[in-house]
Amino acid sequence: MNRRALLVSAVAIAAASGIGASYVLNNKQVTQTLSVGGPFKLIGTDGQEVTEAAVKGKYSLFFFGFTFCPDACPTALNTFSLVLGKLGPDADKIQPVFVSIDPARDTPAVLKEYLSSFDPRIMGLTGTPEVIAETAKSFRVYFAKQGEGEFYLMDHSTAIIVMNPDFEYAGVLAGNMQPDEMVVRLKEILAQGA
Amino acid sequence: MTRLATFLLACLLALGSLGTVAAAHEQKLGDLVLHHAWSRANPAGAKSGAVFVTIENTGDMPDQLLSASSDVAAMTEIHQMSMENDIMVMKPAGILDIPAHGKVELKPHGLHIMLMGLKQRFAEGDTFSVTLTFAKAGSVTLQVVVDKVDAMGSAH
Numbered sequence: 001m002n003r004r005a006l007l008v009s010a011v012a013i014a015a016a017s018g019i020g021a022s023y024v025l026n027n028k029q030v031t032q033t034l035s036v037g038g039p040f041k042l043i044g045t046d047g048q049e050v051t052e053a054a055v056k057g058k059y060s061l062f063f064f065g066f067t068f069c070p071d072a073c074p075t076a077l078n079t080f081s082l083v084l085g086k087l088g089p090d091a092d093k094i095q096p097v098f099v100s101i102d103p104a105r106d107t108p109a110v111l112k113e114y115l116s117s118f119d120p121r122i123m124g125l126t127g128t129p130e131v132i133a134e135t136a137k138s139f140r141v142y143f144a145k146q147g148e149g150e151f152y153l154m155d156h157s158t159a160i161i162v163m164n165p166d167f168e169y170a171g172v173l174a175g176n177m178q179p180d181e182m183v184v185r186l187k188e189i190l191a192q193g194a
Numbered sequence: 195m196t197r198l199a200t201f202l203l204a205c206l207l208a209l210g211s212l213g214t215v216a217a218a219h220e221q222k223l224g225d226l227v228l229h230h231a232w233s234r235a236n237p238a239g240a241k242s243g244a245v246f247v248t249i250e251n252t253g254d255m256p257d258q259l260l261s262a263s264s265d266v267a268a269m270t271e272i273h274q275m276s277m278e279n280d281i282m283v284m285k286p287a288g289i290l291d292i293p294a295h296g297k298v299e300l301k302p303h304g305l306h307i308m309l310m311g312l313k314q315r316f317a318e319g320d321t322f323s324v325t326l327t328f329a330k331a332g333s334v335t336l337q338v339v340v341d342k343v344d345a346m347g348s349a350h
């Protein structure tokens with residue numbers, strides 16, 4: 001595992017512990033030194049260019065995954081869908097984003113079809129392999145191709161990176177967090193930002 | 195398949211094997227008991243899926259799960275998903291040992307039968323077949339029941 005994977009892992013473990021998450025969220029010094037996330041230029045599900053401008057003004061939740069993923073990715077997207085429903089009016093302040101780390105398979109059309117099974121407010125993004133690699137790097141997200149041929153898989157970080165409305169790093173949530181717990185965490189984050 | 199048809203099929207399966215509608219389905223193959231094979235409804239266009247089942251060996255001799263196959267996918271393999279810190283890692287699991295008087299659970303976030311190149315989309319309540327081949331016990335065709343998209347199997 002490389003260094004950035006370890007860093008994200010450390011952050012994710014802190015988030016999973018609960019105390020660590022609020023520490024990270026409360027302590028701006030800690031969050032700023034991490035420098036997670038940055039400007040991006042990706043492609044949306046209609047083939048349009050999408051930059052960080054599209055998520056500014058809301059708390060955005062970045063999950064990196066791929067549609068050929070049988071377990072963690074649909075679970076996380078389903079969690080996003082349930083969380084948006086449970087948040088009620090506060091859902092307007094949240095923008096979940098699914099970034100494909102498998103652009104060879106995940107064209108805008110493939111992503112669009114896949115995401116049609118989940119809440120329509122989830123934003124799907126893909127891009128060229130180079131741009132995806134740069135974006136994942138800036139978000140401290142690790143991914144690696146596993147296997148060859150038609151049925152290769154992708155190993156990837158399942159952490160959910162939270163960016164604030166100014167598109168600054170605001171924390172990390174465990175990718176396998178239960179919907180109710182995520183709602184609580186997001187309400188905490190929203191309360192701090194208010 | 196309609197919900198009613200699925201329900202009736204589930205009833206028939208339950209009546210046939212256990213004589214009670216309420217019990218989760220199980221299938222026997224020699225000393226092996228296969229408890230509740232299930233999968234999840236999958237998103238539109240999904241090209242992969244996973245099947246979960248608990249394999250219990252009631253016999254005195256160990257067995258091995260050699261392979262899995264299914265008509266619903268272009269390729270079917272036994273895979274192991276693991277979380278290394280927050281990194282999801284998935285790889286073929288190879289041959290699975292089924293210890294004597296032991297149990298191997300294929301469940302979310304762990305061992306699973308990976309369906310690759312799915313030929314159809316599964317909705318909750320659908321059923322399909324997966325054949326498992328064991329070194330000693332031979333082959334068994336499992337009736338896999340499709341659960342919700344986010345099912346974790348704990349309800350069964």
